[in-house]
Amino acid sequence: MKRSGLVFGVMVLGIALLLWAGWHNLRERRLAMQQAQENHVVLVPEKAGAATTADSQSPEAEAMQMRGKVAPGFTLATLDGKKVSLSDYKGRPVLVNFWATWCGPCKVEMPWFEEFRKQYSAQGLEILGLADDVDAGKDAIAKVAQKTGVTYPILLTDGKIQKAYGGPDGMDYLPMSFYVDKNGVIVEETAGLGSKDEIEAHIKKIVASGATPAAGGQ
């Protein structure tokens, strides 16, 4: 009797110890979680609230702003000083691509554009590469164009064209591409690098567009 009582007591003690250990473990984890939350650093961007306010837009949302609008016209100089206007390509599908020498993703898609330009030349496709960082100098811009194998016109931006296409702050990120159909309307706008297939799908849209060429607003 005494022995069974002792065994019972040990069992009760063991169960109590297990329950205490479980409770202690839970409490420690809660404390650690609380401490981690207290140590959490909230990083405030340079312009207070800019990163978190509701008026901030994702690149995807921002890339929708020009879709459906007539492509703003421009006349810009090429690297060798020749003037090129968007209206020179009236009635033709045009891909207006903003890029910069410091932009890695831009340099990835530029050879693709060159390839598509040749592939869709019969349909009149033209690519216009607008260098966003004119301050880098013509030599640097020409070097990138050469390295990427680009032969389509590279145009030097004037500060105004970035605002016409990108809003008051200009181009917030690169690459930015505007797919202009034969009627001079931006039918697709992309921010950042997409896949080669996506780019071709957008090109196909503008190539197939406008049964009535020369009706547009370029």
Added chain:
Amino acid sequence: MLPVGLAAQQVGNLDAPAVKPKSYVVYGAEQQTVAAGKRSVLELHFRVLDGYHVNSHTPKSELLIPTKIELQPSAGVKVEAVEYPSGISYSFSFDPTEKLDVYSGAFTVKLPVVAEVGTHTMDGTLRYQACDHAACYPPKSLPVQVIFTAK
């Protein structure tokens, strides 16, 4: 001050966040104390926001814009050559052959100084150029103020 865990961390999340901030690097200003008249090293703590990276001070192409700090001269403070951390190797998923040298997460720039007794303030900027996994952002200048006491 940034948590130790963050300061030690050199690799951040390189997936772009859905919301685009106006600045991609933040500066963790902190008061520091050094020995007057002796060469001491101030530490400037920065953090690249999650989802972004910036070129290191020594990017692998002359066309890329290096991260660089520029400080205005301050009376009673002699600044020696700034020491930048090494970058980490990074390549875009769409172009794995091109290796970049970048900072992501926390990084610390060391500033060796010899200062006279007193409290000193140095103003400057951190010039950097950020990218995420698919796009790059125009170069930016982050204001930096270094405040320290020499005793």
